[in-house]
Amino acid sequence: MTQRPVYAQTDAEVLTAVDVDPKRGLTPQQAAERLAQNGPNALAKGEKKTLVQRFLAQFKDFMIIVLLVAALVAGVVVHEWADAGIILAVVLLNAVFGVFQESKAEEAIDALAEMATPNAHVRRGGAVETIASPDLVIGDIVLLEAGDVVPADLRLLESANLKAEESALTGESVPVEKTTAPLDGTDVGIGDRTNMAFMNANITYGRGVGVVVATGMQTEVGRIAGMINAAEETTTPLQENLKQLGKSLTLMILVIAAIVFGVGLWRQAASLPEMFLTAISLAVAAIPEGLPAIVTIILALGTQKMAKRNALVRKLPAVETLGSTDIIASDKTGTLTQNKMTVEKVYYDGALHDAASGIQGGNRMMTIMNFANDTKIQEDGVMLGDPTETALVAYGQTQGFDLAAALTATPRVAEVPFDSERKLMSTVHQLEDGRFLVATKGAPDQLLRRVTGIATGDAVAPIEDADRDAILAANTGMAKQALRVLMMAYKVVDAMPATIDSASVENELIFAGLVGMIDPERPEAAKAVAEAKAAGIRPMMITGDHQDTAEAIAVRLGIIDAGEDDAVITGAQLDAQSDEEFAKNVTKYSVYARVAPEHKVRIVNAWQKRGKVVAMTGDGVNDAPALKAADIGIGMGITGTEVSKGASDMVLADDNFSTIVVAVEEGRKVFSNIQKSIQYLLSANLGEVLTLFMMTMLGWDLLAPVHILWINLVTDTFPAIALGVEPTEPGIMKQKPRGRKSNFFSGGVGQAVIWQGLLEGALTLGVYFVGITWPVHTGSAAIHADALTMAYATLGLIQLFHAFNVKSIHQSLFTVGAFRNKAFNWAILASFLLLAVTILVPGFNGLFHVTSLDWHQWATVLGAGVAIIVIVELVKLALRLRKNK
Template identity: 85%
Template sequence: MTERPAYSRTTRETLDAVHTDLATGLSPAEAKTRLAKNGPNALAKGEKKTLAQRFLDQFKDFMIVVLLVAALIAGFVVHEWADAGIILAVVILNAMFGVFQESKAEEAIDALQKMATPNAHVRRGGNVATIPSSDLVVGDVVLLEAGDVVPADLRLVESANLKSEESALTGESVPVEKTTAALTDGDVGIGDRTNMAFMNANITYGRGVGVVVATGMATEVGRIAGMINAADETTTPLQENLKALGKTLTLMILVIAAIVFGVGLWRGAASLPEMFLTAISLAVAAIPEGLPAIVTIILALGTQKMAKRNALVRKLPAVETLGSTDIIASDKTGTLTQNKMTVEKVYYDGQLHDATAGITGGNPLMTIMNFANDTKIQADGTMLGDPTETALVAYGQKHDFALKAKLTGEPRVAEVPFDSERKLMSTIHQLPQGGFLVATKGAPDQLLRRVTRIVDGDTVRPLTAADRDTILAENTAMAKQALRVLMMAYRQIPEVPEEVDSDTIEADLIFAGLVGMIDPERPEAAAAVAEAKAAGIRPMMITGDHQDTAEAIAVRLGIIDAGDDAAVITGAQLDQQSDEEFNRNVTKYSVYARVAPEHKVRIVNAWQKRGKVVAMTGDGVNDAPALKAADIGIGMGITGTEVSKGASDMVLADDNFSTIVIAVEEGRKVFSNIQKSIQYLLSANLGEVLTLFMMTMLGWDLLAPVHILWINLVTDTFPAIALGVEPTEPGIMNQKPRGRKSNFFSGGVGPAVIWQGLLEGALTLGVYFIGITWPVHTGSGEIHADALTMAYATLGLIQLFHAFNVKSVHQSLFKVGFFRNKAFNWAILASFILLAATILVPGFNGLFHVTSLDWHQWLTVLGAGVAIIVIVEIVKWVLRQRKN
């Protein structure tokens, strides 16, 4: 027989099922036993890889595997142990850095999750205790009040006007009023289980008592968390680009190595092992073995900059993904808005006023909005209560209304609590001069029926039909601006009646005024939306709020134009469209109102089918599938649940839309700099390949693997990393998104890699040719040794000079600036010293198979280095002229 769900049981049945006592709760000993048996009340995280697994994962890249093979051959076949050691050092350093960065990102997000862990107030052994929520067990009796975070799934057994905000689970932004009666109408959906309080929900109003019926992964939040942990990871554009690059290089490597190996054996130029090592040397020259480390370092530097701007990146490729974003689908509340209800308009004495206008503390409107209010002001000045009520108290504080002092002189002696049927609440206060004040606030349409008089200046007069029409017109006008409107009224009575209820208190009231409130947009949000649009990115709003509110905020932010109702769609209207129909219509909509979290996945999928890169924000548990489906999921660090943070690629520490736009700019810069590094690396390596290939074909002495690896290590790696911190090029946010189909060779980079690589190889071969035809020393052995050393020095030095050309793909070096990037300047200097040391420092000659050069030879080498800057600058100038 299937066990009955907790919501269908009576209070007595619930207590019996979990074996607890409502008055005393569990004994400490019983709670300890249950905790040991069932484990802590915490969400299980996805299985984490061990340190060893993370380290081994770094060796799965094809280029790394080829290098390892080359190291084994160099050591065990040819007995070049120095070469093998250098190769292994490069590979191991790369792996260590990758592990370090992954661990750093995980530690940061774990710390953020711990900050969100709430405590719980429970009855244990007849006493009330505050314990970590992780120590809760089934059967614990939990006390709830406004401001608490629900620590587990609870069956409510007591409720005093209790309201719970459950948007993290249901997507409904309006707090839910809670009851205690059993729900016996069969299978009841989560949103309708009014006698339950769910883990991670927020109590916004009232008090209550609940019995824990589920903890950890057995809760509703935990059930969804389990689905998320089991979900597959998506592939980012960066990962796709690197994968495609790896395939291209693999094909090139195999073809070149096979040709050289075959030609060498056919000509009898060397033995089988020697020719095999030569082929491997070509492969090493073709592979930018530092690329994985360099990309990781550039991404890591990007994450550090973004962390300083409140964007915590959990997965390194997400940095670059942001740069290719076409769509930013954002929540409204807290991301585009301040997540804080604020008084914006007030109507009294027949006039509509801005909230910034002056109003005296003695004005009846000010008094009523603060007295008919259950907000609690804590010792540190923070407020607990319903967001609407705290907004009224905050308005009073801004206008010097001393609420605590007022309540001391005019204390509350009775009240008629709010209920959803009459939509009113009233409080009764004793007046110093005698008698009592009734303060009433509520929905204008309900409260106006009970009003018979109106404040008119310093007098009170009967309410006329014209007054009534004017009040209703003002209410309608504010509602059309998406303001939530409350009416304030009052009256004085000589004594408190024996029976305090709506009939005896809320009648013959005096109209004091109207208050219009809204969750206002963040001050910087409109500028961020405009910047996103200028960058070719389409910002969209997705919210569970009403259509009018969503549309009004979207217009104020510039997401849509005023009157563009066709750009707004509700969740109900979305449900009426098939997937095929919605996929055709998705470009019409920029605002989604009254949308359930499951609709977000449809929105993501529809845009992705159009080839767009989608960034999606979310803070709720049910947002997690959409965060996983998006190209980049963006979680909320303040309001977000642990599950939504865990499903995200990036977490906003400030829940701010403008932070996303800042991150997009950083992502574009990261891609641009990675592109520069790849252009530099591949053109340099192509030059190395051409040099070795032609030397083999011409029967010249070959550069050894140790030469190629040392050049790659000191003249490739340092400058390539330094190119990764090049300043942002002007106008980067005025460019359109590059799109999902773009790659690292887009924008003229591919052709530049080819012709610049060929140029490097040609200059190096030219210097070698000069070395063997214009000898300074006598004896052919010295001639070839010197020429090989000159080729080695030229190949390295040309790359250092060429690094200056790569500062911009199209712009002149003289416009970009030689020395703006200090890190780059130091990298070039360090690389030059390390390269020159192998030739100039005694003891290195034998290790690196080089000779000492005289000043004529050095002058030839330097001339080749300068030549590449001159030639590239001329070609850039010609291309710019043709484009113009």
């Protein structure tokens, strides 16, 4: 028979299982033996990579391997050591960027370990001792009081109004009232295990005693640490696209080189060694060796822009991943909501009012909610106490209620503390006329039984059944809106009761009113949700809070519509579904309530199996496994735990949900600009390949390696990087997410690369043909030298002109603005000057094997450059017209 969980066992059963006397605790010998047997109460840290290991890991990328091979071939075989050096420098730069950005990627478990409380108060050998938290063992009797951090998982044996704040673990925004009685059932969720206290939870109220039932990795927090350790690093769409691009380029390069080599030998264009070197040179020319560095630089520039808008990126690929996001699975507490209880509705004088309108007339409700309250206000204005009670005092301050002055005039002289069984709290205050005011607050169902009168303005009358029905209806209405409702009541007595207890104080009370509170949504969150939906992104809420609360907040935010109950599911209902069932039903749900950490990971995985790119936001320890499992984990910078930040790819410095939408827009722009850079680079390289290929096939003079190297250096790098900072194109947030299946060649980019590359090559070959057919100089050598120089100048300039074309894949250059991007303008100018200097400046001619051109020849070259803009604009226009038909 399977043993029942500890929360379902009686105190005696638990104590017998761990073999301890609760009055004396473990003996020092027992504690030492158990510590030696089970190890310290600490979390196991994940295996850390050294700096060298992280650096070497950067070279596992397929594209990087291709570039390393190209560098080897360029240096050893072709003897172009400068080319090899440039390629190696680019590869090393890319590796350094990667290591720098990912140097903090493994901090999650360290942060978890640091959260553990340093000391614990335990009963050992009949005496209370303070010991280091790692020395705790199963069976230790731990004493808890307000302000303590729970040092291990405890089964509670005593609870004197004990409350624990567990939002970092469970996601529930309100401290949990703790009990000691066994719970029914064997599948009670973490948030409902009221007789348990979990490691790292904060005690906010009362006192308690518990016995340690799990330590270290066996605790609930330890289970989360294990899930973080076991979570596999997800491959981002960007990494997948670059890998696919590297493979495609390698195949293309090998095929082209083989064709050139075979056809050249067949036509006897050169000797076998010469043709082999030609084929290798062609292959080296086809590789966009600057691509990894350019992508890295564009991503780095994107991170800087995001940082200025409060989105701090910890891993470079996360910038682009945001742009492909299909699903944003958001934690509720502290992310979509303010993580601060706030008074929203008040009911008095028979009517429901918005809290902002205040409490009017002679109603004593404001006084009662502030007097029957244990909140302490520090000198700096910070409130200490239960979040529900601090919310009442904070509301009083907004309404101009001076609590300090009121307590000075009407001091508290006695109290009946809150009790989780009767669910009431009362304080007694001496009035200036010598009488006493009893202020009581509590659960409406309990307090209404003790009410005999009702206040309406300044008047008090006996309470009637109709009054009770109206009060209960108001309570039910607010509860359906997921408001936490408290009732306020009072009475004035002539003399202090002889005995201060519930029986003598909490009777014959006068109803003052009801207060409805909630952890409200962030003001900007609803707009952000709407913007996400408009961008084709599905926002979802995942929380440990109750179903009614989660559903109400989701409706208010616009995540679901009112009455859309089928879109809400609880963790228990999720457990009842097999993985196959859940995979079929996952598209139905937008709100998940009362979930455990493993549920969050399961949700993320279910969407990922459907090919969706999932972003997960969160701030608690319980969010860390899902943050790590998601395609992009988004942590909260202010309210977030170090654990959640360490497991995240991006951190929101302002905890503002709307910042995610801003980051998505930036991510989409980054991908679009990377596409533009790739379109520019590959079409340029294809033009170079076609030029060399056709020159080989036609038996023309070939461009020298120095020509190709210089063109690649001055025309590839600067314009490609400048394209990476192009402004956002209009309507980018009205497009659907491109998803995981898209790649750099999606959206017509692949076709554009091919036909535009062929066009560049054709125009270059055309200029070479013009130079041979209508020469300026005489003599075969001079004619061919001039023609080769014209082809060299054309191949370089045509790429600079073409850079203007790729400012938009589909829109006209004149629509997006030819000169909006200042960085691009300077990049084109610098590249032009570096290219022109090799022809125009004396001394460079011999170095680059070129001649001086006259104005006729320059006109031909410039005419080819202008022609590519005209032709591409006409093709774009035709494609737009066909699409709009």
